[in-house]
Amino acid sequence: MPVAVEIDNLVVRYGEKTAVDGLTLTVTGGTVTSVLGPNGAGKTTTVETLEGFRRPDSGAVRVLGLDPIADHDELMPRIGVMLQEGGAWSGVRALEMLRYVASLHAHPLDLPALVERLDLGTCGKTPYRRLSGGQKQRLSLALAIVGRPEIAFLDEPTTGLDPHGRREIWQLIRDLREDGVTVVLTTHAMDEAEQLSDQVHVLSAGKVIASGSPDALTDHGAKTLEDVYLALTARDNK
Numbered sequence: 374m375p376v377a378v379e380i381d382n383l384v385v386r387y388g389e390k391t392a393v394d395g396l397t398l399t400v401t402g403g404t405v406t407s408v409l410g411p412n413g414a415g416k417t418t419t420v421e422t423l424e425g426f427r428r429p430d431s432g433a434v435r436v437l438g439l440d441p442i443a444d445h446d447e448l449m450p451r452i453g454v455m456l457q458e459g460g461a462w463s464g465v466r467a468l469e470m471l472r473y474v475a476s477l478h479a480h481p482l483d484l485p486a487l488v489e490r491l492d493l494g495t496c497g498k499t500p501y502r503r504l505s506g507g508q509k510q511r512l513s514l515a516l517a518i519v520g521r522p523e524i525a526f527l528d529e530p531t532t533g534l535d536p537h538g539r540r541e542i543w544q545l546i547r548d549l550r551e552d553g554v555t556v557v558l559t560t561h562a563m564d565e566a567e568q569l570s571d572q573v574h575v576l577s578a579g580k581v582i583a584s585g586s587p588d589a590l591t592d593h594g595a596k597t598l599e600d601v602y603l604a605l606t607a608r609d610n611k
């Protein structure tokens with residue numbers, strides 16, 4: 374399998390604050406990779422750098438073999454991005470937004486099927502700012518995948534969803550993988566990471582502190598991923 378993402382000794386600073394501090398990891402194409410870590414560990418900053426929204430202070434990142442900033446125009450149509458919040462104008466109606474983003478892509482997904490799949494039918498005419506938290510999440514996910522990306526970056530894709538919604542998104546992520554899409558997700562839900570991921574990376578203070586498949590990290594299921602995570606990131610370890 375080709376390498377979809379390469380991060381080599383990445384450092385990203387906000388003024389005096391070092392958010393990402395020499396982070397190295399690779400993501401194999403066609404897999405689901407979860408990036409875990411406590412609040413402020415540098416997950417979003419790392420993913421935003423892969424999306425070309427942040428410039429590395431040092432180190433390098435490549436996505437699908439391209440530089441996210443220098444090769445922005447070539448890379449953008451090939452990736453899908455689901456942000457933690459925002460991603461739509463506040464007055465725009467859900468379906469209008471989806472149609473607009475679909476129109477930017479050469480071969481978008483079938484919209485009625487996507488709307489049905491993500492249960493957006495009943496809120497299609499609702500302005501973005503009036504959508505419920507879960508509806509916003511589902512619209513953001515639809516916007517991320519409507520262009521048939523080769524790689525999808527999903528930032529906390531199920532936060533705020535009810536249990537049915539969570540399971541539907543999990544299935545959708547599995548289906549993306551089945552179709553050969555590389556998925557990189559950040560999450561605080563350990564069950565989600567355990568269920569979906571081929572590979573898990575745990576970040577702390579801007580560095581990778583553990584990597585492996587859920588099976589390897591949990592000693593073949595002897596522990597839960599949550600227990601492993603809690604031990605790795607225990608507050609008094611810092």
Ligand SMILES: Nc1ncnc2c1ncn2[C@@H]1O[C@H](COP(=O)(O)OP(=O)(O)OP(=O)(O)O)[C@@H](O)[C@H]1O
Nearest residue numbers: 387390391392410411412413414415416417418419
């Ligand atoms: N625009 C910014 N300006 C200044 N500091 C920032 C900015 N964005 C993030 N930071 C800081 O960088 C660090 C890493 O933040 P980041 O959002 O990448 O963490 P995270 O792992 O995604 O956290 P969370 O789980 O809470 O979403 C934090 O200390 C945060 O306060």
